[in-house]
Amino acid sequence: MSLQTDALRRRSAVRITPLLLLCLILCTLGTHGARAQTLRRMKSNTTTPLRALIFSDTGNGRAFGDGCTEDVTNDGGKTWDASPMDPIFVSNLRCAALTDGYHYCVAGDAGHVYTFAHGTSLTRVPLPESKSVYGMTF
Numbered sequence: 001m002s003l004q005t006d007a008l009r010r011r012s013a014v015r016i017t018p019l020l021l022l023c024l025i026l027c028t029l030g031t032h033g034a035r036a037q038t039l040r041r042m043k044s045n046t047t048t049p050l051r052a053l054i055f056s057d058t059g060n061g062r063a064f065g066d067g068c069t070e071d072v073t074n075d076g077g078k079t080w081d082a083s084p085m086d087p088i089f090v091s092n093l094r095c096a097a098l099t100d101g102y103h104y105c106v107a108g109d110a111g112h113v114y115t116f117a118h119g120t121s122l123t124r125v126p127l128p129e130s131k132s133v134y135g136m137t138f
Contacts, residue, residue, distance in 0.1 A: 049066050050071065062096070064108075070093075091108040
């Protein structure tokens with residue numbers, strides 16, 4: 001019985017191999033930067049609920065929300081300015097995604113999806129369904 005117990009103990013023991021140790025160290029170092037960041041509440045200069053946020057770099061960002069609200073920052077979020085949208089856009093915007101630094105998409109209620117290319121205005125993309133869109137990624 002003692003031999004079976006010793007064999008079971010050897011099989012169930014976790015062995016730290018050099019490869020496992022290296023993986024643990026790299027995972028710890030890789031997440032260190034994410035843990036060191038802090039979140040701060042920033043004033044958006046709008047009373048409309050904002051529901052989506054994208055940044056093309058550390059300085060330039062956009063926030064989207066109800067009633068097709070769009071706020072823009074060029075200083076990393078320290079200040080925000082309203083960016084008037086065409087009144088034909090009446091959707092509550094719920095999500096946004098960048099395709100690169102110059103193109104993005106926003107979407108919201110009733111299946112409304114809009115694309116933007118640098119230097120142009122938002123363009124509506126027709127969808128076959130009219131269900132609200134709550135998330136997207138590229």
